[in-house]
Amino acid sequence: MPESFEATRRAAHLELDAPVAGALRDRLPVLAARTVSAITAEVPSYSGTLTGQMRAKIENAVQLALGTFLQLIECPQGAGPSTPLASALEAAYALGSGEARSGRSMDALLAAYRVGARVSWREMATTTVQGGLSAATVAEFAELMFAYIDELSAASVAGHSDELASVGRAQRRSLERLAGQLLAGEPEETLLRSADRAGWPPPQTLTVVLLPRANLRAALALLPGHTLEGADDLPEVGPGEDLAVLLVPDAHGDRRRQLARTLRGRRAAVGPARPWTEASASYRRVTRTLALGLRPPADGAPLDTEEHLAALVLSVDPEGLADLRARVLAPLATLPPATAERLTETLRSWLLHHGRRDDVAADLFVHPQTVRYRMAKLRELYGDRLHDPATTLDLTVALAFPPRTDVDERADA
Incomplete structure (x- = not known):
């Protein structure tokens, strides 16, 4: 149970005599009207909104809330869900939720509660004093009233927070759904609808x-x-x-x-x-x-x-690349593996460096004469095909990268 409710429960032993209670109840319409007027005058966020039917609706809500307050004094009850206080707290909770849905912070509503509490207390205090209540009773009356307003404020804050959390969760779900649709390649019209629903600017x-x-x-x-x-x-x-x-x-x-x-x-x-x-x-x-x-x-x-x-x-067609590599390296197939690997490495560097022997030697960390010897061996194996543009293209593509099996081993490492 909230602490503020405990304060109301403790103060609810206050007893008003029938004439004072009746006078307070008779003043509720005027009190509600004056409260709403003060709110519209002192809280800028509501200055242009509480007019016409909306003003009448808010005045009625204020009157009901104050009437519940008087009912609590006259008939103290527990905290069950059917008590007048429970209904008032539900209404305050809904009010806070509505403020969040309207895009407003709680600042304006809390300011309205403060103004309403001040005006209501001034009006009620005048009536209770005129009714002959003692100073101690009036003080208890004030304690009860401000505890009641605190409870309504806390309920509105809870409603506002819960609504924002609910909206935040819904938007996160909408954004996650949009992200999934984008990654899956959904149609443009689907993406546009989802982006609009999530409030996400494309x-x-x-x-x-x-x-x-x-x-x-x-x-x-x-x-x-x-x-x-x-x-x-x-x-x-x-x-x-x-x-x-x-x-x-x-x-x-x-x-x-x-x-x-x-x-x-x-x-x-x-x-x-x-x-x-x-x-x-x-x-x-x-x-x-x-x-x-x-x-x-x-x-x-x-x-x-x-x-x-x-x-x-x-990598689009790894099998095709492997077949191409096997075909262009067929002249080396009969050589010992170590020799074939050295010549393949030299041929790859020779292609990538456009036959510049010194660059090939620097790339392979060998002497230029070693490059000369290896290229002579390769010309012996390939013949005039090393000067054929189509063969050169096939060799360049096939030797540009390690075979796919090497890549797969690196990926698994």
Whole structure:
């Protein structure tokens, strides 16, 4: 039971004689009207709202609340759900909920309670004094009345807080639903309806970020306020990785560098910026990059999927890439494995450095004469095909990256 209710219960032994109680009850309509007038004059938030039918409704509510107060004095009862106090508290709770739904804080309503308590007490005190009540009885009367107003105020605060919490939970659910729909690639009309329902202003682009869940809250604190957080279930990410997904609005162009600075040190992977209704493409890109075994660099910068497009393209058909690699390396198939590996490594560097022998030697940490010897061996094995543009293209694609089995081993490590 709230402490303020206890105060009312303790003070409820006060007894008013019938003439004084009747006089107070007769004054309720005037008292309610004066209370509402004082509220509209002293509380700016209500100055232009309590007019016409609304004013009549509020005056009636004030009269009923004060009537309940008099009833409590005349007929003290417990705290059961059917008591007059319980009904008054329910009404006050609903009043606080309504203020929250109207988008107002509790400041105005609490100010109205203070003004109402002052005006009501002034009017009631005049009547009780004129009725011949003793000073001690009037003091007890004041104690009871202000305890009653405190109870109504507390009930309204509870209603306001509960309504805000309920609205907050509903909005969070709506935002989570929208994030899931974006990641799943739902139709644009569905996304527009969900965004409107969630009160989320659609940006120009969205960029998907995956990062360890342990780093989520710290990152969210630095990202734009309308950043969406995806659901916990990330089926496209490998098992054993406790990752979270974020959809960051308008991080395209120069702002991508700012996003990278914000995410530095948080072991994040960043997908490309895409039109907001196509965020699922950014999600697919970043999950595929992680599936290749690629991870954020050791310097703390995030893993930027835009820097690994070639690896992503070549990973589309891993079996095709393996077949291409086997075909172009067929001339080396009869050599001892160690020799074949050295020549393959040399051929790859020679292709990537456009045949510049010194650059190839520096890349492989060998003497230029060693490069000359190995390339002579390769020309012997391949013949004129090393100068054929189609063969050169196949070799470049096949040798640009380690075979897929190597990538898979790195991803499992």
